[in-house]
Amino acid sequence: MTRIYTTYLRSAFLAVVFLLTTAFSVVAEDISFETVIDTDRVVMGASAQLTLTLHGTQDLAQVVLPPLDGFEARFVGPSTQIKVVNGEYSTAKSFNYMLIPLKEGKYTIPAIAVQVKGQEYQSRPLIVEVVPAAAAPAGTAAPAASPAAAPLDDTQAIRERVQMTVALASTASYVYEEVPLVIKLYVRELPIQDITLPQINPEGFILSEFSRPKQYQEDVQGKMFEVVEFNALLTPTREGDISVGPAVITGSLLIKNNEKRNPFGGGVFDDEFFAGFFNSYQKKPITITARPLSLKVKSLPAEEKPADFSGGVGLFTFDVTASPLKVKAGDPVTLRMTVSGTGDLKAVKMPALKDERFKIYDPQIKAVAGQKTLEQVVVPLTPGTAQIPAINFSYFDTAAGKYTTLSRGPFTVEVLPMDKGQEFQAVGFADRPISLLKEKFGQDIVFVKDHPGRLVNKASWWGRNGWLLLVMTLYLNVWGLFYGIYLYRRKLVTDPGFARRSAAFSQARKEMSELKPLILEGGAREFYARLVKVLNSYLEHRINILPGNTDLTALETILLERKVPADKIAHLKDIFVLAERACFASVSVSVPEMQRCFFDMEDILDDIERRVK
Amino acid sequence: MRFGALALIILAVLAGPVFADKGEDFFAQAVAKYQKADYTAAIALNERLLKEAGVESPAVYFNLGNCYFKQGRLGRAILNYLKAQSLAPRDADIKANLAFARQEVEQYEADKQGKESGRWRAYFRSLSISEFKWLAAAAWMLTGIICLVTLFAGWPMKRVVLCTGSAAVVSAYILIALIGAFLEASGQAVAVQGTEARFEPSEQATVYFKVFEGAELKVLRYKDEWLKVQRQDGRSGWIPAQKAGVL
Numbered sequence: 001m002t003r004i005y006t007t008y009l010r011s012a013f014l015a016v017v018f019l020l021t022t023a024f025s026v027v028a029e030d031i032s033f034e035t036v037i038d039t040d041r042v043v044m045g046a047s048a049q050l051t052l053t054l055h056g057t058q059d060l061a062q063v064v065l066p067p068l069d070g071f072e073a074r075f076v077g078p079s080t081q082i083k084v085v086n087g088e089y090s091t092a093k094s095f096n097y098m099l100i101p102l103k104e105g106k107y108t109i110p111a112i113a114v115q116v117k118g119q120e121y122q123s124r125p126l127i128v129e130v131v132p133a134a135a136a137p138a139g140t141a142a143p144a145a146s147p148a149a150a151p152l153d154d155t156q157a158i159r160e161r162v163q164m165t166v167a168l169a170s171t172a173s174y175v176y177e178e179v180p181l182v183i184k185l186y187v188r189e190l191p192i193q194d195i196t197l198p199q200i201n202p203e204g205f206i207l208s209e210f211s212r213p214k215q216y217q218e219d220v221q222g223k224m225f226e227v228v229e230f231n232a233l234l235t236p237t238r239e240g241d242i243s244v245g246p247a248v249i250t251g252s253l254l255i256k257n258n259e260k261r262n263p264f265g266g267g268v269f270d271d272e273f274f275a276g277f278f279n280s281y282q283k284k285p286i287t288i289t290a291r292p293l294s295l296k297v298k299s300l301p302a303e304e305k306p307a308d309f310s311g312g313v314g315l316f317t318f319d320v321t322a323s324p325l326k327v328k329a330g331d332p333v334t335l336r337m338t339v340s341g342t343g344d345l346k347a348v349k350m351p352a353l354k355d356e357r358f359k360i361y362d363p364q365i366k367a368v369a370g371q372k373t374l375e376q377v378v379v380p381l382t383p384g385t386a387q388i389p390a391i392n393f394s395y396f397d398t399a400a401g402k403y404t405t406l407s408r409g410p411f412t413v414e415v416l417p418m419d420k421g422q423e424f425q426a427v428g429f430a431d432r433p434i435s436l437l438k439e440k441f442g443q444d445i446v447f448v449k450d451h452p453g454r455l456v457n458k459a460s461w462w463g464r465n466g467w468l469l470l471v472m473t474l475y476l477n478v479w480g481l482f483y484g485i486y487l488y489r490r491k492l493v494t495d496p497g498f499a500r501r502s503a504a505f506s507q508a509r510k511e512m513s514e515l516k517p518l519i520l521e522g523g524a525r526e527f528y529a530r531l532v533k534v535l536n537s538y539l540e541h542r543i544n545i546l547p548g549n550t551d552l553t554a555l556e557t558i559l560l561e562r563k564v565p566a567d568k569i570a571h572l573k574d575i576f577v578l579a580e581r582a583c584f585a586s587v588s589v590s591v592p593e594m595q596r597c598f599f600d601m602e603d604i605l606d607d608i609e610r611r612v613k
Numbered sequence: 614m615r616f617g618a619l620a621l622i623i624l625a626v627l628a629g630p631v632f633a634d635k636g637e638d639f640f641a642q643a644v645a646k647y648q649k650a651d652y653t654a655a656i657a658l659n660e661r662l663l664k665e666a667g668v669e670s671p672a673v674y675f676n677l678g679n680c681y682f683k684q685g686r687l688g689r690a691i692l693n694y695l696k697a698q699s700l701a702p703r704d705a706d707i708k709a710n711l712a713f714a715r716q717e718v719e720q721y722e723a724d725k726q727g728k729e730s731g732r733w734r735a736y737f738r739s740l741s742i743s744e745f746k747w748l749a750a751a752a753w754m755l756t757g758i759i760c761l762v763t764l765f766a767g768w769p770m771k772r773v774v775l776c777t778g779s780a781a782v783v784s785a786y787i788l789i790a791l792i793g794a795f796l797e798a799s800g801q802a803v804a805v806q807g808t809e810a811r812f813e814p815s816e817q818a819t820v821y822f823k824v825f826e827g828a829e830l831k832v833l834r835y836k837d838e839w840l841k842v843q844r845q846d847g848r849s850g851w852i853p854a855q856k857a858g859v860l
Contacts, residue, residue, distance in 0.1 A: 445683075445713055446706040448647050448676040452640040455668035468746055472754075479757045486764050 031056035033114055033121035041129045042101050048128065049076075049283075050097040052112060054121070058093040063114055070107040070130060071099040077285070079194040079252065094194070101130040158253075161190045163225075164198075164290040166247045168234065172296040176313040177398045178233045178344050179295065181207070183247050185288065186218070186225040192286065195251035198230050204242035205295075208233040235344050239299040245292030252283035300396055306405055308351070312395030314343020320391050320408035328416045332361075332377045337408075339393060340371035350374040351391050357381065358388070383417040497544065504541035505609045508534055512602060519598060524589040528579035531601060535575070538605060542612060552576055562612045572604050636666035636673075643676060652680045671701035675710070682714055687827035688805035690714050692858040695829075699798050699860065700741050718827035742798060745791040752784035801860040802842060804828040810850025814839030821850040832859060 031054070038049045050073070052063050058080055065073050076096040109126040162185075169180040183198045197210050214229040236242055300313065319338045327333055339348055345367050353360060353376060363376040380386040390409040397404040456464055492499045511534045518527040543558055552573050559569050575597055581587040639662035646655035659677040663669060678693035694711040701707060740748065759780045763773040807826045811818035814836050822844065824830070830842035833849055840857055843849040 443713065445679055445710040448644055448679050449672040449706070450644060451672065452637055453670040453672045455636040455640075455666070455670045455673070457667055458663070458669040464743070465746070468750055472750055475754050475757070479761065482761050482765075486761070 031116060031119075031121065033112075033116075033123050035109065035112055035123040035126060037099070037109065037126055037128060040127065041131055042099070044101055044104060044130060044132055046101075048099045048101075050099050050109065051094050052097070052123070053092055053094040054114065054116065055092045056090060057116060058091050060093055060114060060116055063095045063112065065097055066110060066112065068099065068107070068109060070102055070105055071128075072102060074098045074100065079250070080196045081194050099128075104130045104132055106130075158190070158286070161188045162186070162192065162286070162288055164247065164249060164288045166245055166290040166293055168244060168293055168295060171294070172298065173236055174298050174300055174313055174396065174398050175236055175239050176300075176311075176344055176347055178235050178314060178342065181232045181234045181244070183210075183230040183232075183249075183290065185228040185230075185249055186220065187228070188223060188225045191254035192251045193254065194283070195228070195249055198247045198249050200245055200247050204236060204238050204240075204297075205244065206235045206237060208235075233344075234295075236295065236297040239297045242295050242297055243292045244295055245290060247290045247292075249288045251286050251288070253286045255282055255284050301402070304403055306392075306394040306403055308392055308405075309394045309396075309403065310339075310349045310351070312339065312343055312345075312348040312393075313398060314341055314395070315397060315399055316341035316343060316348075316393070316395050316406075318393040318406040318408060320411075322388055322409075322411040322413070325411065326414045326416070327380065329380060329383045329418050332379050333388070333413055335374075335376045335378055335388065335411075337374040337376075337391065337393075338371055339373075342370075343395070343398075345370070345372045348372055348395070351393050353378065353388065353391065355389060357386055380413055380415040383415050386413045386415050387411070388413060500541040501544070504538050505605065507541070508538040508605055511537070512598070512605075515598065519591060519594045522591055524582045524594060525586070527594055528582040528589070528597075531597070532576065532579045532583075535572075535601065535605075538608075542608065559608070562608075564608055564611050568604055568607050571600055575601060575604070636662050636668040636670075639666060640673060640676075643680075647676065647680060647683075650683070652683045656680045656684075669696075669700070671697040671704060671707065673697075674700070675704075675707050678710060678714070682710070686805070687714055687717055688803055689858060691718070691827045691829065692803040692805060692860070695801065695803060695860055700743070702739060702741050702744075714827065719825040740794065742791070742794055745787070745794050749784065749787045749791045752780075752787045756780035756784050798860055800832050802830045802832045802840065802857040803860075804830060804852070804856060805858045806856045808852050808856040810842065810844075810848075810852050812850060814841070814851040818851065822848055824852055824856070830857060832857075 033052070033054050036051045036053065038051075042048045050065075052065070054060050054063075065075075074097060076098050079094045079096065081092045081094065106127065106129045109128060111122050111125045113120050113122045115121075164186070165184045167182045167184075169182075173179050185195070200207060210230045210232045214227075214231075216227050216229070218225050218227045234244060317338075317340050319340075321336045322333055323336075324333065335353060337350060339345065339350065350363070350365055350372065351374075352363070355378075357380065359379040359381060361377040361379075363374045365372065365374050367373075378388065388409060388411040390407050392405050392407045394403060394405040396402070458464070462469075492502060511530075515527060515530055515534070518530070539555065543562065556569050556573065559572075560566070578589070578597065582589050639658050643655045643658035643662065646652075646658060656677065659673060659680065662673055663677075674693045674697035678690045678697060681687075681693060682690035691711065691714050694707055694714060697704070697707045698711060756777060760773065760777040763776050768776075804824045804826055808824045809820040810822050810824050812821050813819075824842075824844075828844070830844060830852075832840055833843055834841035835854070836851075838854050839851045840854045840859075841849060841851050842857065
């Protein structure tokens with residue numbers, strides 16, 4: 001009777017240890033961080049275990065422990081835990097340190113902060129006292145050989161009580177076919193906690209996340225085991241033989257500290273349950289390994305592969321609905337496609353609708369609980385009867401070993417005209433994609449011209465070239481004029497005789513104009529003296545007669561040679577004679593006579609200027 | 614004498630509008646006939662405009678080309694479009710109609726290949742003869758101005774010669790282009806009827822190749838009622854003169 005009772009209590013203890021690891025368990029999925037030390041009084045020469053635990057997630061790689069006053073900290077290793085509290089599943093990750101006291105005294109382990117998903121979590125400070133060895137009370141953290149240690153160190157004994165199996169639903173599969181994987185951990189009469197999820201090196205396959213582990217009891221060859229079952233889906237990614245495993249689970253074995261009792265037998269109060277209740281166990285890491293399995297993977301047949309193959313491998317069902325089937329033009333119709341079944345839904349590419357008669361919005365795709373849904377809004381643009389064409393879904397049926405195409409539809413939509421004034425309020429009408437059609441243009445000649453433009457006389461050469469000739473003639477004249485000016489100016493510079501001749505007449509006219517006031521003043525002597533001077537100067541420059549050689553006889557000869565009329569020469573001689581008398585014989589000359597003489601002089605100079613070249 | 618020549622030129626230039634008024638009447642009537650699809654009457658009016666009024670313009674030849682095209686007489690249509698283009702080489706309407714009419718002309722592959730390599734032809738056709746004349750005149754006038762400016766500026770004679778000589782070279786190049794354009798325009802013909810080119814100017818001579826209506830040809834020689842013409846690909850032969858329209 002006592003034996004049965006003890007066994008029951010042991011099983012209950014296992015469950016309690018596994019499910020309720022600490023009294024500070026957190027609410028499932030709430031994140032919190034805490035530090036726990038296994039004792040608040042440490043004896044010099046012994047050690048204490050400091051555990052930094054992050055509850056609610058395992059998304060933390062490392063915690064850096066700050067330098068601790070009075071202790072040397074040694075990192076022992078991390079551990080993960082899975083807990084079910086009142087039916088709620090949660091996880092935690094711990095970082096374990098061994099604290100070795102350096103000197104006696106009272107120390108504070110400060111608050112430690114960690115960053116998780118951008119948020120900071122902080123633990124509370126702890127106070128630990130280090131006491132001398134003599135002051136240590138019995139049953140605290142002082143190391144002591146556990147009576148249970150000897151038998152528990154026996155590998156064979158542990159192997160009998162802790163076992164793990166790995167099983168695949170099938171030994172052969174197709175590439176990308178999901179194969180269920182079951183890993184079972186069998187534990188009997190052993191206190192184990194902090195077990196991790198199974199670890200498998202995924203070479204040649206993809207392993208899904210493990211679902212929530214199941215826990216139950218199972219009779220194996222007449223012995224009752226506590227079983228923790230892990231389930232996942234394995235998807236091979238290459239053909240050929242692939243090795244699945246070995247699978248590894250790690251945990252901590254609880255070993256009794258201070259009493260040398262056999263953990264596998266004894267009285268009710270000698271059991272681990274009560275020992276654990278009084279916190280007299282220490283943890284020993286344990287690794288459980290299962291042998292690898294082999295899976296034969298076949299490739300998908302290349303023959304008869306549909307062009308619209310979705311990539312789905314397994315066994316699927318396909319359903320399509322369209323609603324409403326009676327709308328106004330511009331109103332949306334929702335097309336809903338659902339693919340469900342066994343197989344990797346992530347790899348399934350959902351069918352797409354393409355039809356120019358509809359405005360088609362981008363689809364929304366969701367994958368939940370073994371089914372993948374696609375919702376797409378399509379908008380019929382023109383009134384009448386519109387037909388959403390049949391939609392096909394092709395996948396590889398692993399049971400039949402061939403490709404299968406499921407077709408749904410077509411769906412006939414009755415499209416009513418839009419209400420008056422609502423034409424431009426149709427949903428998404430403004431965003432309607434521009435459909436570019438290839439335009440074909442007509443070809444013909446350009447129409448006749450209405451105005452003849454500038455009509456030119458085609459027969460007349462002058463008519464066609466007149467303007468050009470006119471411009472050219474004018475241009476040539478102007479050009480010639482300027483060129484002449486250039487030549488004249490050049491000769492003035494290079495030919496002094498020409499320069500004198502050119503300047504003679506203008507100089508004479510200028511000096512003549514200065515004589516006019518003398519006529520009015522009545523100064524006959526001065527008038528005639530200057531008149532003769534002007535005349536001599538002109539003749540010298542114009543006919544190139546040397547100064548002093550202007551006697552009347554010689555002058556007459558020269559002028560006659562230059563074809564100056566004889567009467568003009570005679571007139572000139574008269575002027576010279578009159579001038580001589582006025583200057584040297586003081587003959588009185590009236591003003592009218594002087595005026596006549598002046599005009600005669602001008603006339604003679606003009607005549608000579610014209611005739612003498 | 615000089616003033617007399619100038620007066621003659623001015624008279625010739627001013628006499629133009631008198632002929633033009635008469636031409637505009639014919640033109641307007643021809644357009645009206647065309648709009649009524651009376652292409653024969655429109656052709657007659659346009660021909661009278663050219664012969665009786667003795668005036669021409671790109672629009673007249675263009676409209677005449679359209680009339681012939683509507684009648685399906687591709688050769689005469691192309692001939693008139695080419696005449697219009699020689700007066701207004703950059704007119705888009707003329708280009709379009711000429712290109713469209715050319716598409717309708719049957720031709721041999723070899724002939725077509727020859728046509729595509731006519732770079733010089735395209736170069737000379739970029740300006741009309743009239744435009745070339747003005748361009749050449751302007752170039753020579755500019756040369757003269759450069760000469761005067763450098764002389765008046767008192768530059769050394771070497772520099773004057775260099776500047777004026779450079780301008781004269783450019784002007785001479787334009788003048789050569791003008792001559793080229795003139796020669797190009799003067800030697801062009803279009804087959805107004807389909808015919809056969811022969812080795813000799815005789816009906817009994819051996820046929821060398823077929824000439825389709827609308828084929829553009831180059832006139833090499835005239836002999837009696839025969840023309841020696843060259844196809845785009847360089848092949849030449851004799852055709853009756855009445856089968857081709859010469860620009």
